[in-house]
Amino acid sequence: MVPVTYYVALSAVLFVIGVLGVLLRRNALIIFMSVELMLNSANLVFVAFARLFEGLAGQVFVFFVMTVAAAEVAVGLALIVAIFRSKRSVDVDQMSSLKG
Amino acid sequence: MPVLEPLIELGRGLWxxxxSMFERPVTYQYPEQKRPVRPRYRGRHVLKRYENGLERCIGCALCAAACPADAIFVEASENTDEERYSPGERYASTYEINYLRCIFCGFCEDACPTEAIVLEDDYELSFTDRRSAIYPKEMLLEPVGPEAEPTPQRTPPGLYTRAVPEMEDPKD
Amino acid sequence: MTNLVLFLVLAVVAVVTALGMLLSRNAVYAALFLVLNFATVAVFYILLEAPFIAMTQVTVYAGAIMVLFLFVIMLLGAERLPGTEPLPWQRPLAIFLALVLAVEAGYLLFARRAAGGMFASAAPDFGSPQAIGTMLFNRYLLPFEVTSVLLLVAMVGAIVLTKKEKGGRE
Amino acid sequence: MDSALILEWVIKSAILIFVLLTGFAYLTLFERRALARIQVRIGPNRAGPFGLLQPVADGLKLIFKEELTPAEADKVLFTLAPVVTVVPALILAAVIPWGRDVTLFGRQVSLSVADLNVGVLYIMAVSSIAVYGIVLAGWSSNNKYALLGGLRSSAQMISYELALGLAFVPAILLADSMRMVDIVEAQHPWWFVVIQPVGTAIFLIATLAEVNRAPFDMPEAEQELTAGYHTEYSGMKFALFFMAEYAKMIVISSIAATLFFGGYLGPGVDRYPWLGPLYLFIKIVILLFGMIWLRATFPRIRYDRLMAFGWKVLLPLALAVTFITALGIVLEMLWLIPVLSLAAGLFTVAMVHRALRRKAYARA
Structure with missing residues (x-):
């Protein structure tokens, strides 16, 4: 069997990659994808610990995280589309003014 | 019930x-089984002959002049009594139709003074190259009848002086 | 042993696809790498005896969320936009911070041995849809209902945000 | 995990894929013959007796055709897209049970490749993956029509997936399980089509939209989009799209048969388990004929109407049907389910009819 530490380590690596994506990339869509990656790495840990402690609460929580992620994506992409309409760009450096 | 009306309509379409699945298919199994063409069908041209085997075409090239697609080429030569192809002075020594150009409009048929060219029933025209789409006179000419002689014929002098025969009232 | 090999292979795939997402110039490729990443994570869930979560992962993440991403990318034609130069100090700082985070995680994992432990063999109906359903509708009923409200709000929000405010309507 | 089990899986997968690919080939022939008969023609009957070699001839032709790749296309994704389309269509069939367990060479062999306890969810997950191939094909061709067709069809598939997913729910609720075998066994006295006719109808309609078949074949609307997402494809790549469509038809018919039409159940199946696959096969053929028949009868729906139908008619009705099914189970009055759901279905039909009539009236 694979020890749970491996899963946590993998998830940490994925999380760090997600953080890097948010910090390094300027394309709002890719920043968004990186956030999804971070959520996913957290989910992986949840499921791993649910398996370790034989409790389903972790899996149920993953279920909720997915729902929230879906809601977040719907609103976030709508925002990006709206910003693109006014600025013709999805570059986060250009979203510097408070008014569209 | 009016509620069911749209469903019934859909069902009627399906019915x-x-x-129609159980109707007799209208398909003809083509190469073995050919569908008869209509009386006025315009297929490949045929150059007609008189009963004695002389060609009707006199090389006047009115068909070529009438042709909107410029598909017909005619070259005329002189008849002699020793070597007679058609009544009158001249005959078509070259007669070619390019079937890549022909639109089967039938104007040539209308223009012909001797009713020599007729669009008949043959529709199996297919070629593998452009040269073979040009039909020469030998391929267009009607075969000689059983009691007739092939052209050129040797004819008594002074018999065939008129090129255009006395025609009946054109019926169709 | 088989499990360990499988885990390592999948882990490599997961990390490589995540890096691919991070590094690819083309947003469509980034999205596709992320789809692969989510698929490998789904396989991890199956290895962890959570088939229900694995299938939901594929349906929601790969089937809905990433398709939505692709849609937006293609609709906006945003796959290869000319980017501005980042601020000069930002890139090294970002990498430094990420390294700090990684070291921190590594310290917690290996130095403190906070979460050592092997998996015991699970009960036969562990992670079955029935068990999750019972849990969801008994102990977690309130969060479930709140989530449904959240989804409704997100739906309304998305529609309001993307609706064109043009004249001519009334 | 002994090696015999793995061998069994490999053999079953190989047989399944072989059956699907042969089935795809002969489904094209079946469709052409059936369409021809409906249109009072004969259909292909030249290659081999009754045209039975026609699929072989078609396949040979497609193999030897030239494959074109547009110069500005994204080469990698352009090559990948047909594969991404075919694979989900093939692996979707893995969870379908073809019969009860049989004893073969002294082993207990189950007649499905994978007996998952989340079988229905597996179907949803895999069918949601199938969108990618079409989106990618449309995008990577770098062609306006292909992109529009791809976006259209993916929007359509995502929209109808909701109604499709909800149509699974009555079957799951009635069987109290997501395992396909349990769902089939739960239909012993009454098939679910009897208990939940409206749910079955929703499932079949959403299915048509899901596999992009007429009258929902928007993505391939030749007149508008010059064949949509596969405009730029030719040769074997085109054949793969073709294969995906027809393999999906077969698979989705078998899913419908399993969920609502009693799967492998039929008279005498208890005594002779080998009859199971035969019954399932017959049901699949009947459903496939239904698809072809619909194609021959109904014209294509306009795109905005199609989306409106999916979101405003099918989805609410599916929700209502889910609710009614749950209600009938909770009240333990199963007869309530067909009565109430048929009433809901008829109400929906009447409302749609009225709305359409009003629209026609307003235009006139």
Whole structure:
């Protein structure tokens, strides 16, 4: 069997990659994808610990995280589309003014 | 019940198509089984002959002049009594139709003074190259009848002086 | 042993696809790498005896969320936009911070041995849809209902945000 | 995990894929013959007796055709897209049970490749993956029509997936399980089509939209989009799209048969388990004929109407049907389910009819 530490380590690596994506990339869509990656790495840990402690609460929580992620994506992409309409760009450096 | 009306309409459409499955198919199994063409069908041209085997075409090239697609080429030569192809002075020594150009409009038929060219029933025209789409006179000419002689014929002098025969009233 | 090999292979795939997402110039490729990443994570869930979560992962993440991403990318034609130069100090700082985070995680994992432990063999109906359903509708009923409200709000929000405010309507 | 089990899986997968690919080939022939008969023609009957070699001839032709790749296309994704389309269509069939367990060479062999306890969810997950191939094909061709067709069809598939997913729910609720075998066994006295006719109808309609078949074949609307997402494809790549469409038809018919039409159940199946696959096969053929028949009968729906139908008619009705099914189970009055759901279905039909009539009236 694979020890749970491996899963946590993998998830940490994925999380760090997600953080890097948010910090390094300027394309709002890719920043968004990186956030999804971070959520996913957290989910992986949840499921791993649910398996370790034989409790389903972790899996149920993953279920909720997915729902929230879906809601977040719907609103976030709508925002990006709206910003693109006014600025013709999805570059986060250009979203510097408070008014569209 | 008016509620069911749209469903019944859909069902009727389905019933129509289902019923048509059991009708006799209208398909002709083409190469073995050919569908007869209509009386006025315009297929490949045929150059006609008189009963005695002389060609009707006199090389006047009115068909070529009438042709909107410029598909017909005619070259005329002189008849002699020793070597007679058609009544009158001249005959078509070259007669070619390019079937890549022909639109089967039938104007040539109308223009012909001797009713020599007729669009008949043959529709199996297919070529593998452009040269073979040009039909020469030998391929267009009607075969000689059983009691007739092939052209050129040796004819008594002074018999065939008129090129255009006395025609009946054109019927169709 | 088989499990360990499988885990390592999948882990490599997961990390490589995540890096691919991070590094690819083309947003469509980034999205596709992320789809692969989510698929490998789904396989991890199956290895962890959570088939229900694995299938939901594929359906929601790969089937809905990433398709939505692709849609937006293609609709906006945003796959290869000319980017501005980042601020000069930002890139090294970002990498430094990420390294700090990684070291921190590594310290917690290996130095403190906070979460050592092997998996015991699970009960036969562990992670079955029935068990999750019972849990969801008994102990977690309130969060479940709140989530449904959240989804409704997100739906309304998305529609309001993307609706064109043009004249001519009334 | 002994090696015999793995061998069994490999053999079953190989047989399944072989059956699907042969089935795809002969489904094209079946469709052409059936369409021809409906249109009072004969259909292909030259290659081999009754045209039975026609699929072989078609396949040979497609193999030897030239494959074109547009110069500005994204080469990698352009090559990948047909594969991404075919694979989900093939692996979707893995969870379908073809019969009860049989004893073969002294082993207990189950007649499905994978007997998952989340079988229905597996179907949803895999069918949601199938969108990618079409989106990618449309995008990577770098062609306006292909992109529009791809976006259209993916929007359509995502929209109808909701109604499709909800149509699974009555079957799951009635069987109290997501395992396909349990769902089939739960239909012993009454098939679910009897208990939940409206749910079955929703499932079949959403299915048509899901596999992009007429009258929902928007993505391939030749007149508008010059064949949509596969405009730029030719040769074997085109054949793969073709294969995906027809393999999906077969698979989705078998899913419908399993969920609502009693799967492998039929008279005498208890005594002779080998009859199971035969019954399932017959049901699949009947459903496939239904698809072809619909194609021959109904014209294509306009795109905005199609989306409106999916979101405003099918989805609410599916929700209502789910609710009614749950209600009938909770009240332990199963007869309530067909009565109430048929009433809901008729109400929906009447409302749609009225709305359409009003629209026609307003235009006139």
């Amino acid at each position: 129509t198509t289902f019923r």
